[in-house]
Amino acid sequence: MVEAVKLSRHNLFNTHIIPVNFKYFAPKTLNEALELLDKYGKEAKILAGGTDLLVKMKMRLVEPKYIINIKGIRELNFIKDEGNQVRIGALTRWRQLEKSELIKNFFPSLYDAVKVMGGTQIRNMATVGGNLCNASPAADSAPPLMVLNAKLVLASKKGEREIPITQFFKGPGKTVMEPDELLKEITIPKPEEGSGSAFIKVARTSMDLAKISAATALKVEDRKIVMVRIAIGSAAPTPVRTPKTEEALIGQPFRPSIIREKVKLVVNEISPIDDVRSTAFYRKEVSKIIVEDALLISYERASRR
Amino acid sequence: MKIPIHFILNGEEVSVEVEPNELLLNLLREKLGLTGPKYVCGIGECGACTVLLDGEPVLSCLTLAVDVDGHEVTTIEGLAKDNELTAVQKAFIEEAAVQCGYCTPGFIIMIDKLLKENPNPTEEEIREYIRGNLCRCTGYVNIVKAALKAAEELRKNTSLIKIKK
């Protein structure tokens, strides 16, 4: 799932094969992987699900000298309930999230995203970590994880660091990760009592990347908005939170007319472009609609709990 | 640099040497003579190259051959045993779910697996499960019908029907 490729490149590839020669490693433990990254990081690529990396290699958009296949590292594949938070190993497949009651019950916005990401085969292959590390502005997992206040644990031979997901993305295909770092796990705090979340994606078909997507988390007390978080995908170089809109909503009564008025602010917090999937104009117009829709669903879900 | 790999293919052990950048689809089609899985899009959008890896459907055009070392791979050729079609294959024939046939192996692999996970799927669940497989001929109508029929047949426990080749 890679963006449009320039025509001048079309003689350079053939998607039947991977026209790139590389040295191949398949570590079985995290430590082995980190050792390899320490040694080859700058010229290496991590292979997890392969649904993005191998496509890019077929098209020669990346030509790594080394491939570190981490599929065999069992310790990175888990979904753990730790009471006040859930930890998800970076190698967890989307299909595992889809089948997890934990995800469905606690993080409905993430579950929404899982249900609309790729087909069954892609979900069987693609990993949560891969979706984030590719840093596509259209990554379906990013907006929900952003409104869920997820944190990412990055590991290297030197040690580990934890950063909020909102600080992870730097631009299309770019993250704050150092060449020797590996995304180890994602931790998501369990949502506060009485809150709800939702994710909405507008796409051309049920298999498509998002024209635009939005996730929201919301808590209403005494009919007033006491917590709101909004994140939008495919509308800027990275998935983004919209703090000004959130600020404007906080403390407001939860009334459709007020929501409709306030969500208009989101267009100032995104910078979409024209591409093969949609136009900047449409993305701006519809961002308001889907944020409003997502807030309404979040509210309903909160009151149902 | 060739890498030796060993895996189970359609129930039989295979040992072969592959290049690190060799794709499972090409290994199957060009070296092992299994041309059922098809190349269509090459980039994970169509499902025509679907095979089962340890029982789970994956795209063989986005799987490195080295990656199946020590695992089990099943292709469309491995579904019918001793010319006994599976219920899904039989339903595809009976419900006219086959037209050009290029997408057919991928769909059959998928639906076979779906019915193992969910013996009584709704039409919506079937469509949801196979949405990663493109068909340009049938409009999906008869493919969904075939899935429903196979599910019914399997529930009646008449899973294997002998059809002479």
Add this chain to the structure above:
Amino acid sequence: MSSSEDPYALMEKWLKAKEFLVVGKGVRRADALEKAMGQARFVEDFYMPGHMLFIKQVLSTEPHARILGIDASKALEVPSVEGVFTAKDIPGENQVGYALPDQPLIAEGKVRFAGELVALVAAKDFDKAIEAAEKVKIMYDPLPYVLDPLEAMERKDILVHGEVGSNIAFRTKVRKGDIEEGFSKSDVIVENEYRTHHQDHVYLETEGALALPELGDRLTVISAGQYPHLVRAIVARVVGLPESNIKVIIPYMGGGFGGKDDEGPLVAAKAALIAKLTGKPSFLMYTRDESMLMHPKREATIIKYKSGASRDGKLQAIEVKIIHDTGAYSNRGPFILWRATVHASGPYRVPHAKVDGYCIYTNKVYQGSYRGFGNPSVQFAAEAQMDSLARKLGIDPVELRLKNLLRPGDLTITGQQLNESVGVADAVAKLAKVSEWSSKIKAYSSSNGRYRRGIGIGVAWHGISTSRGVPDWSNALVKIEKDGSVSVHTGIVEMGQGSPVSSHRQIASEILGAPLDVVTVDFGTTDAPDTGATHASRGTSIGAIGVYVAAAKLRERLNKLASELLGTSPDEIEIKDGKAYLRSNPEKYISWKELIKEAYSRGVEMSATGYFFLPKGKFNDEAGQGYAYPAFSYVAMVAEVEVDTYTGKVRVLRIWPALAAGRIINPTQVEGQVEGAAVQGMGYVLMEQFVFDNKGRILNPNLTDYVVPTALDAPEIMRPVYVEDIFKYGPFGAKGVGEMALIPAPAAIANAVSNALGVQVTKLPLTPENVYFLIKEKMGKKA
């Protein structure tokens, strides 16, 4: 040949059949088992890496440029490279235009669109061919280019084909009556400009061919294509060999939809060229990107349409201007334009008509054959006009159509009288009933709120066989083997439509009285007599006439033989259930196998060809009047949609199709064609769209960026309504089916969206962006 084997007499005889053994039944297709087991072989399945050359294409990156030079020296240094081949290496003619001689196989002197073939690289190793292709340096001198067809029509300074002197590649016209008079009699007149866009076939199997050189300057080509004899003719022309030296085999094909009728012969010619030049087996398979950049697309059109009707709802006049953006080459553009022109009225009586067609060169990928062949776009315009008229007249859209639909005895806009096989009005009336049209149109017209329902109808016609009296024929070789099995040899190909593996078998079995399972069809080969192409919905309607006639000849011989053996007259003989017997006394019989044995021992020939040349009239190009087609298939479709007026997203909920396509030989296969075409049509209207950059280059030539409907996007498709309006030259009265359900799909869906929104749709596609804009525009007008 005895007079009892006259094809007309035989066809007349079998057309009278009332009871059938296998015709009209949903007989299972013969290829389903192989395909369900993954054993069916397609072109790529014959490729053996390392044992044959792999060919990689080098494509132009410029929309319009002189080729100053090609430097292959670096490419030739790559290991295992056999050669780099360009236009100058072609031993025969570098000319592959189907309608006009304007198209080289490999660009010569200049390139006319980005994506055009400039050189072929052949190497023993797959990856080396790709590596070498990258190292072929082409020096371009860029020329000014033109992308917009309206601009191209006017410009004389930028010419895609300098020798033509203009960018107008071809013109067509129809003239009937006097439109001034017609419009003066009209109480309401509506005038709109319509735009439709390109569509890619997205057949799952891309184009491929394997060419095998043989001794004595002979070649065998295993290739995708829709007409083996045309593939052979083009290959022969390019490699400079007699056609008889070339054998073409079209194996199972992963979809065609018209695209492989155009591109099939070209991919075969490329592989054959390399095989001829190197003397080695040579294989070419387009990647998806190459396929989408190179192969011809559904026509993009601009249609200006003016219609007038009197207060009683009778159409009085139409004036139509059709502009086809044909791209860099005319390819089949003139034929496509011709079809659009004569179908411009829709299936209606129109006393006064003026239609002009223009096929315009631009520096973009060229247009070509795609299911419907120029007709979906013009039927969309015609049907939107009908809805606009209905609104102005205050008449229900279905009622307005019923007032004007063609009926037996009516004249078309080309002045052709249709005396029989015109079941469209009946089909539309039945369709309105099953779709509960009247109650829905009332309910939806006043719908408001965010999600709005809409219902729309599209009615269309489609001429059977080639346009305007161009010769068309059918043929087949049918043999009854000594053991009683039957082999049918036909040039019709199997690309998913199923005619050779279902209807051909049924027709042979029905006529011979031989059990279905003894009939085998050998399809898609130049070993069969020239059967014509598998296009224009003619696989069964025209293609199977050969089987029909050949089998009927053999049946005459069997009846005569059996009557002699059983001591009765030939008319008394019935053949079925594996025996020939006396109709009056079934106890008196001879088994099928014995009968065939007797034929062989008594010198009765058990093989026959079934040549039939379709009788046709003439079209007068000067007058814009005359004979268009031997018959028309008719198709109607009702679509029900839901529009999210906040996001512009349209969902097609349900589709009701209706066909008046003569005898339905195999309802199961016909339904498959209808369902597939409907979803392909829906994809075209709602989702599929090429994005071109400012150099006319396609930015989304892959299935991530160009999307087609998935199982979850497809609507519910109801069982078709059939009106069997028998066509006297079709096998048992069959007309064409394959393309039909796609033709009214744009009209039906667009009209349903118009109904939901209360504004007439005139532009496709109906992507959320475009629908959103339409909604905003309407709201702006209100305010």
